[in-house]
Amino acid sequence: MPCSAAMPRDAPAPPFRHQRADGAFELGFAPSPRGTVLRHLFQQAPLRVLFPNPEPGEPPTAALLNCAGGLAGGDALRQSVRLEPGARATLCTAAAEKLYRSLGPETRIGTHLSLGAGAVLEWLPQEAILFDGARMARRMQVDLAEGARLLAVEMLVFGRAAAGERMRTGSVLDSWRLRGPGGLLWADALAFDDPEAALAAPFGFGGAEAMAMLLLAAPEAEAMRDLLREAGAAATLPRPGLLLARWLGGASAVRRAAGAAIAAVRGAALGLPPRLPRLWTT
Known part of the structure; x- marks a missing residue:
């Protein structure tokens, strides 16, 4: 009988490869x-989307859910939302997202939001918690047609604050590109690969546990800037019709401040009930 070749005893074992998640969703809304x-x-x-x-x-509200319970190094998410002209929708996550310590590869998250003329979208995920050693590369691209309105909020927590953990190793890349009918409206990126130094820097994060950002593209941006400044937020107008507000501090305090701003802005600028979406409070 023919004999099969056996692997030599001293041959190196093939490298172990962890199974990686490759999640995606596409949503399209239209008026009727x-x-x-x-x-x-x-x-x-x-x-999954509920x-x-x-x-x-x-x-209409879409609840975004990661059935894996969190993200590890090498995982990838691709997210796409399109609103036809005149459509309105709210997107939230069902809970905070967790990014675990990586063994080397980055966790990649790519999001594309496309709003037709006169469409109104709220992109309101709850916070992303970066465990010590997490490596996140997140990119957001937004395309706005004439008259479209966007309220977007993102929040990062640097370590498991409730457990007293701080993010000391790992890396962060968080990139935004916002385009309108005439081209690029706003671009921004946060990047560091030495969290311990970056988060402790007195002219950087100043020891903050968390940060949040609110972006509003709407004609009411200037009025909303004044409203948020009165509430203690650092708010500015990068250009007419575009409001940017940021918070730094303790994780619970940043979440409360961002939540209060969401309620105020959606009521005054979007004509919606001045409250947080139910997913933020249940």
């Missing part, structure tokens, strides 16, 4: 005689 409706849905594990019944006065 009965209001905004879902026209397109694609989802790929571990990402559609709870909206509260009175609220637009």
Whole structure:
């Protein structure tokens, strides 16, 4: 009988490869005689999208869920949302996202938001918690047609604050590109690969546990700047019709401040109930 070749005893073992998550979703909303409706849905594990019944006065709400319970190094998420002209929608995460310590590769998160003329979108994920050793590379691209309105909030927590953990190793890349009918409106990027030094820098994060950013693209931006400044936020107008506000501090305090700003801005600028979406409070 023919003999099969055996691997020599001293041959190196093949490298161990961890299974990595490759999640994705695509959402498409369009107006109809009965209001905004879902026209397109694609989802790929571990990402799932749920559609709870909206509260009175609220637009259709999509709840984004990571069934894996968190993200590790080498995982990738691809997220796409498109609103047809005149559509309105709110997107939230069902809970805070957790990014675990990486063994080397980055966790990659790519998001593309596209708003047709007169569309209104709220992008309101809850905080992303970066464990010590996490390596995040997150990129956001937004395309706004004429008259579109966007309220977007992102929050990062540097370590498991409730457990007293600080992010001392790892890396962060958080990039934004916002485009309108005439081209690029705003670009921003946060990047560091020495969290212990970056977060402790007195002219950087100053020892803050967390940061949050609120972006509003709407004609009411200037009025909202004054409203948020009165509430103690660091708010500015990078250009007419575009509001940017930021918070630094303890994780709980930053979440409370960002939540209060969301409620105030959605009520005054978007004509929605001046409260947090239900997913933020349940």
